[in-house]
Amino acid sequence: MRKNVIIECPTNLGLAQSDYAIEPGVKRLPKWLERHGLYTAINPSEVYVIDTPEYTMDLDTTTQVRNANAIITYAKRQAQIIEKELSNNSFLIVLGGDCSILIGSALALKKKGRYGLFFLDGHTDYMLPGHLGTHGAAGMDLAIACGVGHPYLVNIDNQGPYLEEEMVFCVGNREYNLEYERPIMESNVTYYPLNQLRDYGLDNVTSDFLNIVEQQELDGFFIHLDVDVLNDQIMPAVDCRQEDGLSYEELKQILIPLIKTEKCIGVEITILxxxxxxxxxxxxxxxxxxxxxxxTRG
Known part of the structure; x- marks a missing residue:
């Protein structure tokens, strides 16, 4: 069985200040999970820590994304570690931080081969700076990973796009607003907002994704898990709360068939x-x- 490796990415550069905090607390997530028993439970063979950059609200005028240069630098450092552990055939558990860590993960995947992404999130994160008032990369990380955005962010090390949209499933959004959803609906990403996910069937969605992984002979796939996809009653510790969301039984129904397959190379956890x-x-x-x-992983 592949060894578990934890990669701590405690960055909050992708988030704007909130009404409850000058600096988002997600940078403390990895140590918080360790404190409450995750590391003991999964017994990682290695733990990497990518130092937390200094938090700012700097708006890069070229990209119109806050902290763009620092995010690019961080993504490169993250990608180097992920590349190394992919070569070691490790199972990756990447702990944010905010959702901007997807950029580093996706960059590493592109450098190593051809990978899919199962993106499980209470939002689409498929926006452009002009459509996102906060200018935070955590609200546009999926778009960046798919090559939509400023070249500085979407073509790091001349690797863009990091993911093929046809190999991406975006699942669980419950911000049902046509203008918000329009960009991803007009993309080639397979998109299931929460209401459609339940109508179509959770098992059907995971089966469809795994069929694509097999048919396209992908080297593997990665899972992005933003905890705000969970029901607000069981996970209110997020920066953008919404009604409804997945139960833990639904989360298991989605993730277990994915993680049990050999093609699953890891999961990243963000936003708590x-x-x-x-x-x-x-x-x-x-x-x-x-x-x-x-x-349950294979």
Whole structure:
């Protein structure tokens, strides 16, 4: 069995200041998960820590994305470690931070071969700076990974696009606004917002994705898990709360068939903010469920 490797990416550069914090607390997520037992439960053979960059609200006028240069630098450092561990055939558990860590993950995947992405998130993250008032990369990470955005971000090391849209499933959005959804609906990404996901069937969606992985003879696939895809009652410790969301049983129904396959090379976890879960009650339940899911992997 492949060894578990944890890669800590505690960056918050992709988020803007909020009404509850001058600096988003997601940078403390990896150590928070360690404190509440995740590392003990999954017993990683190696833990990498990519140092947290200094948080700013700097708006890069060229890309119209906050902290663009720092995000690019961070993505390159992250990609180097992921590339190394992909060569070692490790199972990757990449811990954010915010969703901008997808850029580094996707860059590494492109450098190593041809990979798919199962993007599980309460938002599409498929936006352009002009359509996103915060100018935060965490709201446009999927678009960047698919080559949509400024060349500085979408073509790092001349590798863009990092992902083929046809090999990406975006699942779980529940911001049902036509203008918000239009960019991803007009893309070649396979898109299932939460309401359509339930109508079509969770098993059908995962089966369709795995069929594409097989038919296209991909080298593998990666899972992005933003915890705000979960129901707000069981995971309110996120920066952008919304009604509804997946239950843990639904999350297991989606993730277990994916993680059990040899083609799954890892998962990244983002957005859970320790500042919004002071007792750890929501974190502990999340860890218990994720540990059960990861333990099923092939």
């Amino acid at each position: 903010d320790p500042d919004l879960d002071s007792t750890g009650v929501y974190t502990k339940e999340f860890i218990q469920n994720m540990t059960n899911i990861i333990s």
